[in-house]
């Protein structure tokens with residue numbers, strides 16, 4: 001990790017400024033102050049890390065402090081902060097200015113004075129947070145400047161409108177990727193690799209066991225499953241997150257039969273359609289009404305309904321869960337579903353590695369998911385990586401309800 005470090009001491013005898021790797025910081029300090037007591041670490045009001053050493057060699061230098069300035073972004077208690085630009089990216093506490101990578105609830109939260117996001121995310125935020133929020137939409141690859149920081153949004157391939165946020169300041173480039181996948185799902189604009197000095201990545205499925213099939217293969221599997229159900233007189237019920245997954249299931253089954261979606265999904269579809277996104281034709285259902293007409297048809301429901309009684313109203317149903325977690329044996333049985341398809345809007349193990357390598361970043365931060373394993377793997381393979389604590393991963397891909405499906409996140 002590159003830090004600008006300022007050495008100073010209370011007797012103002014030495015004052016060094018240099019850049020060093022944080023993993024070397026203790027070594028260097030120890031070499032410089034061989035008689036130093038171990039460092040004690042604290043943060044100042046601006047969230048700078050201060051390491052203090054005491055040196056017994058010299059009576060003047062009774063205390064030396066290293067002030068660690070962390071590049072362009074900082075991980076603060078409110079969220080990821082860009083000090084030069086004075087804004088946050090996907091903050092989890094209310095702040096003045098929030099740049100939002102995408103519309104999932106753990107990345108786009110209530111309470112920000114102003115929001116900036118991709119233009120397709122604008123109606124999603126208005127629908128999920130409030131129609132009255134102050135929000136500005138940008139297109140991809142269209143930089144603006146905020147307090148001297150060049151800011152641009154680039155496709156993340158996660159869901160429609162999802163963006164990696166690129167920050168450039170004084171020749172340094174940082175990319176905060178939010179959630180992403182490198183597979184092209186045919187709906188979201190495909191992931192764009194961006195060279196940068198520092199890369200902030202998720203690792204939801206950062207274990208080598210996660211390897212997705214191609215989108216075409218999954219589409220074929222979904223279609224075959226529907227046809228098989230119809231041949232034995234069953235209604236095909238798909239469970240998938242209403243923002244992202246549901247639209248992909250619709251796309252996969254376009255033309256197979258009429259698509260019936262729960263109104264929670266319909267609401268988000270409308271938000272997309274309001275900005276000109278073309279989705280496959282669908283019919284919105286309300287399970288409080290009589291739904292016998294769904295017999296042998298295709299139904300798409302959000303996960304919040306999977307374990308409720310209303311789902312029993314659907315006649316002769318076979319249920320399939322569409323989620324990356326389905327790749328783990330037993331997950332399907334545990335949710336008592338008839339089928340499970342490991343379809344995810346997140347990158348799999350190889351996708352994560354591919355994305356990280358493509359950035360050629362000298363420092364990578366891992367925000368959520370399988371952070372320990374993925375960070376260790378990167379460091380062992382010559383890529384400096386560090387786990388950071390964030391509030392992401394709690395609601396992503398799991399609706400707004402407390403769903404069991406993603407407790408492993």
Ligand SMILES: [Zn+2]
Nearest residue numbers: 179392393396
């Ligand atoms: Zn996330």
Ligand SMILES: [Zn+2]
Nearest residue numbers: 104179396397
């Ligand atoms: Zn997400």
